[in-house]
Amino acid sequence: MTGNLYWLASYPKSGNTWLRIFLGQLLGQTEAQDINQLALSDSISSSRYRFDQAIGMSAAELAQDTIDNLRPWVYEKWSSAAGKLQYVKAHDAYHLTAAGAPLFPAAATRGVIHIVRDPRDVALSLAHHLTKSVDDTIVFMANPEACFAKAEKHLPPQLRQWMGDWSRHTQSWLTCPLPRLTVRYEDMLSDTLNTFTQIVQFAQIDADRTRIQTALEASRFSRLQTLESQSRFIESPHKVERFFRKGQAGDWRENLTKAQADKIVAQQGAMMQKLGYLPD
Amino acid sequence: MSNFHYRLYGLQIQSDRELTELTPISPTCPADVVIQHGVVPVALANVTDSSPLWQTDGRQFLVTIPEVAHYHIVDHVITVAAFPNVPASDVHLYLLGTALGIVLHQHGSLPLHASAIEVRGKAVAFAGVSGEGKSTLAAHLHRRGYRVFSDDIAVMTFDEQRPMVQPGFQKVKLWQDALSHVPHEATELVRDHSRLNKYHLALQHSALIEPAPLAEIYLLTENRLDEAVTFTPMETIPAIFALGENAYRPTILKSLGKKQAHFQQCAQVMKHARMFTLSRPKVITQMDALIDALETRWQAWV
Numbered sequence: 391m392t393g394n395l396y397w398l399a400s401y402p403k404s405g406n407t408w409l410r411i412f413l414g415q416l417l418g419q420t421e422a423q424d425i426n427q428l429a430l431s432d433s434i435s436s437s438r439y440r441f442d443q444a445i446g447m448s449a450a451e452l453a454q455d456t457i458d459n460l461r462p463w464v465y466e467k468w469s470s471a472a473g474k475l476q477y478v479k480a481h482d483a484y485h486l487t488a489a490g491a492p493l494f495p496a497a498a499t500r501g502v503i504h505i506v507r508d509p510r511d512v513a514l515s516l517a518h519h520l521t522k523s524v525d526d527t528i529v530f531m532a533n534p535e536a537c538f539a540k541a542e543k544h545l546p547p548q549l550r551q552w553m554g555d556w557s558r559h560t561q562s563w564l565t566c567p568l569p570r571l572t573v574r575y576e577d578m579l580s581d582t583l584n585t586f587t588q589i590v591q592f593a594q595i596d597a598d599r600t601r602i603q604t605a606l607e608a609s610r611f612s613r614l615q616t617l618e619s620q621s622r623f624i625e626s627p628h629k630v631e632r633f634f635r636k637g638q639a640g641d642w643r644e645n646l647t648k649a650q651a652d653k654i655v656a657q658q659g660a661m662m663q664k665l666g667y668l669p670d
Numbered sequence: 671m672s673n674f675h676y677r678l679y680g681l682q683i684q685s686d687r688e689l690t691e692l693t694p695i696s697p698t699c700p701a702d703v704v705i706q707h708g709v710v711p712v713a714l715a716n717v718t719d720s721s722p723l724w725q726t727d728g729r730q731f732l733v734t735i736p737e738v739a740h741y742h743i744v745d746h747v748i749t750v751a752a753f754p755n756v757p758a759s760d761v762h763l764y765l766l767g768t769a770l771g772i773v774l775h776q777h778g779s780l781p782l783h784a785s786a787i788e789v790r791g792k793a794v795a796f797a798g799v800s801g802e803g804k805s806t807l808a809a810h811l812h813r814r815g816y817r818v819f820s821d822d823i824a825v826m827t828f829d830e831q832r833p834m835v836q837p838g839f840q841k842v843k844l845w846q847d848a849l850s851h852v853p854h855e856a857t858e859l860v861r862d863h864s865r866l867n868k869y870h871l872a873l874q875h876s877a878l879i880e881p882a883p884l885a886e887i888y889l890l891t892e893n894r895l896d897e898a899v900t901f902t903p904m905e906t907i908p909a910i911f912a913l914g915e916n917a918y919r920p921t922i923l924k925s926l927g928k929k930q931a932h933f934q935q936c937a938q939v940m941k942h943a944r945m946f947t948l949s950r951p952k953v954i955t956q957m958d959a960l961i962d963a964l965e966t967r968w969q970a971w972v
Contacts, residue, residue, distance in 0.1 A: 438801075439799060442800070442921075443920070443921055444721065444921070445721045445723055445921070446721045446919060446921030446922045447723050447724075447919065448800055448919075449800075450800045450865075451763065451764070451767065451768075451864060452735075452864055453736075453737075453863075453864040453865070456737075459736070460722055460723070463722050541865065541867075542846075542866070542867055543845055544801070544845040544846070544847040544848065545801040545845055546801065
């Protein structure tokens with residue numbers, strides 16, 4: 391693959407922002423003390439602003455499927471204009487557009503860094519993010535039609551992102567025909583240096599152990615929480631006080647009811663098993 | 671075959687089909703823009719810039735909106751070739767938006783991505799990226815009795831170097847959330863073709879609005895902390911750059927090689943108008959407080 395874009399692909403609330411902040415720190419922005427200056431800038435695939443700039447028209451005036459059909463072209467242009475590797479967040483499932491082309495085209499792609507997280511922890515974090523009940527969030531995660539930024543009643547700054555249900559989303563990236571590294575959020579937490587070193591190598595970033603450790607230190611969760619308490623994180627949804635909430639693995643054991651945890655396993659069990667989230 | 675005549679954004683328009691969005695006039699001089707329905711080229715020969723929705727050779731433009739229409743623009747003539755069975759209102763959305771916007775750029779007018787209203791015989795414009803509330807604010811101000819020059823695209827011409835805002839057509843495009851806070855009659859609404867919960871709200875005026883000198887521009891930004899409305903005056907140089915970035919269809923402007931001329935026009939505007947950033951709370955129900963704050967400012971005009 392010779393494109394310049396690495397897709398940082400994940401279902402929402404699975405560590406994507408943490409990874410973008412780490413990469414932002416690793417690739418330069420180490421002096422920043424503002425929560426909004428830490429992450430890689432201009433690195434969101436669903437940015438409506440970027441789409442409008444590239445297409446020369448306003449997404450607000452285009453049908454949703456038309457926008458999807460145009461997105462692969464935007465990414466190819468982004469890749470060819472970039473001149474260097476870019477690391478770009480994607481919450482969409484890997485899928486074909488209505489016109490039948492891959493949303494994330496091979497020609498724009500260098501690779502995929504795919505993060506997965508135990509859906510029981512995702513449910514808690516996502517409920518907080520969406521200001522929904524946990525039960526409603528579990529329904530959302532099992533909905534094959536689920537999207538972010540559907541633009542149903544107002545115009546959000548992001549383009550519509552079709553994710554589908556958690557298992558299908560995960561499967562879509564596990565089977566995408568692109569060079570891919572899949573990492574577990576739980577391993578990013580428990581085996582931090584090794585997991586991030588693996589990511590750095592796959593991402594073709596030339597950085598030694600010391601630099602990786604420095605970037606990890608600057609993007610550690612407690613620091614992000616402190617900085618977020620000093621100024622609001624712009625990627626945080628409107629009604630949400632804190633974006634960087636807990637950042638733990640296994641929080642579901644304390645905070646999901648047995649019925650809720652069982653429901654997630656019933657709905658997502660096969661994929662959870664595959665990723666090692668269930669006992670054999 | 672008889673033609674229809676209109677005035678829009680300071681241009682006299684001649685069209686071979688009726689444009690029901692506009693008020694007919696008697697032509698007083700040759701048309702600045704001719705709109706005709708007919709055959710358009712499949713592609714241009716020497717393309718210098720393009721996106722999947724348009725291509726240009728530097729002089730001609732070919733715009734294609736999937737499942738709506740093709741628009742060929744050359745020397746102030748817009749030729750429209752609509753897809754079969756597409757409602758005229760859908761075809762006109764891009765005809766009177768992007769296609770006419772290209773003519774305006776070519777014509778030397780200054781089209782900004784903004785809404786504009788009339789305050790005491792002068793014009794006040796609201797700029798900002800899509801979704802920041804330009805249309806919502808215009809709709810609320812209309813309900814307070816202000817006349818609206820235009821929504822989404824505010825066009826300036828220069829009268830002895832003084833920027834004059836030209837009247838557009840009297841409707842605003844609103845999403846359902848915003849519409850729910852604007853008093854309206856169902857008969858004033860038309861549904862948007864591309865988005866399910868977006869509506870076009872017709873605005874009634876007691877009299878035709880005349881061009882007016884631009885007095886103020888507000889650059890809308892959302893205040894995510896929901897703090898009070900704040901107005902911050904902008905220094906001239908940053909204001910010129912901010913205006914430059916708020917051109918209507920800036921990517922197309924660039925492809926026309928008009929960026930430098932546009933920048934000079936923005937500098938000209940800032941000799942006569944004041945510009946402010948307007949940071950507002952996201953919550954739409956606080957619109958009354960915002961308009962009260964604006965009115966207090968306008969009452970202090972000398």
